[in-house]
Amino acid sequence: MSKKLSLIFLTVLLAVVFTACGTTGGGTTDTAANLSNGSSDGAPAPKVDEELTIKHQLGETKVKKNPQKVVVFDFGTLDTLDKLGVQVTGVPQANIPPYLSKYQDAKYVNVGSLKEPDFEKINQIGPDLIIISGRQSEAYQELSKIGPTIFVGVDNAKYMESFKQNMTLLGSIFDKASAVEEELAKIDATINNVKEKATASGKNGLIVLVTGGKVSAYGPGSRFGLIHDVLGFAPVEKNIEVSTHGQSISFEFIVEKNPDYLFVIDRDAAVGNESPAKQVIENELVKKTKAYQNGTIVYLDPNYWYLSGGGLISVAEMAKEVEAGLK
Structure with a gap:
């Protein structure tokens, strides 16, 4: 009987020791320790969200890469994200251009109009990112209270430069840099052809x-x-x-x-x-x-x-x- 009790005691003691080892430290260190000790679950280290600091015409905004709940008020940005295959959550469904008519579907939250955002609807979404341009600039402060908000209006005095900067920014936020570069190269080719003909x-x-x-x-x-x-x-x-x-x-x-x-x-x-x-x-x-x-x-x-x-x-x-x- 005493041998049996000794065996039970030893088993319990070993269990406590392994449990203590498994909970020493936290976060990524935990998982790394488990993997280095031959853990059978093979779980990867938890991914830390990468955060970007974006300076734009209306301020400076911290944005997490690959935001999941995105509200878009700028139709140029919307057609860009559509081209890149990026999903959005909310759009102003009034006056959506025909080539973007898919966004009139009820699966997208209607967040108002281009000039009058529906703050209540946007707040209900709890957006990770709100993207605006000139028509919503006066609402920037109010929108920023709801979620990270960036301005992507094009500078008409240097159209292509600011356009490309905006596209590069979106490519960075949504991990689509190479796709953006490819599309910009196609646009440059068309523009160069038109310019050559018009000038000639x-x-x-x-x-x-x-x-x-x-x-x-x-x-x-x-x-x-x-x-x-x-x-x-x-x-x-x-x-x-x-x-x-x-x-x-x-x-x-x-x-x-x-x-x-x-x-x-x-x-x-x-x-x-x-x-x-x-x-x-x-x-x-x-x-x-x-x-x-x-x-x-x-x-x-x-x-x-x-x-x-x-x-x-x-x-x-x-x-x-x-x-x-x-x-």
């Missing part, structure tokens, strides 16, 4: 936005200025006011400047109003211009140019549209 043509252009029957012009350095600054079309007028809403012009202005190419963006079509830009632009005055007479009025897709832009899909399509309009 020696033609000039005028960019206009049509809304409510009125027309505004945009020149170099403006929100649509990449047609001049990046794609190589000389501006028919260099001193057009640079502003968000463009410089209000008359049809007489268009006739006076007589551009070789007239690039038209229909804002009404983008926001669901019925006032086709073609009916506004192709009046008796504009019909006197070289652009009309030579068939070089180019109607650009406002879903890329007005609603989104600045994304891997939208910038690629914008360059292709201008290329298709070249004659």
Whole structure:
């Protein structure tokens, strides 16, 4: 009987010793010790979340790599993440461009509109990352209280530089750097081809936005200025006011400047109003211009140019549209 008791005592003692060894230290050290001692479970060391400190136009934000619950207010960013196969949780479902219509599905949380975020819905998500651009800049402080928020607006004065910086940033956050580099290389190839053709043509252009029957012009350095600054079309007028809403012009202005190419963006079509830009632009005055007479009025897709832009899909399509309009 005494031998049996001794054996039981020894077994209990050994169990206590091994338990103590297994709980000495913590976290990664624990697992490493188990593995080095021939642990049969083969469990890997727990992964420590990598955190990035991102400096942007509105501040500095700490963001964990590969965030899981992502709210996106910028459609250019949304088309980029879609291209990269990154899942998002919440989007503003009002005025989503047709090429991103999949995000109108009920499986995505509707977080308001581009100008009016639904703070309550966003708070319910508990986002790991919120991505905004110009239209939401005034809500930055409020959104930052809910979750890490970064600003990714494109700088129109240096469009491609800021666009590429934004794409590289998204590639870093979501571990998609090589995919981003590949897509940027394709976009560069298209842009270089368009620029070469536009420069060789020696033609000039005028960019206009049509809304409510009125027309505004945009020149170099403006929100649509990449047609001049990046794609190589000389501006028919260099001193057009640079502003968000463009410089209000008359049809007489268009006739006076007589551009070789007239690039038209229909804002009404983008926001669901019925006032086709073609009916506004192709009046008796504009019909006197070289652009009309030579068939070089180019109607650009406002879903890329007005609603989104600045994304891997939208910038690629914008360059292709201008290329298709070249004659």
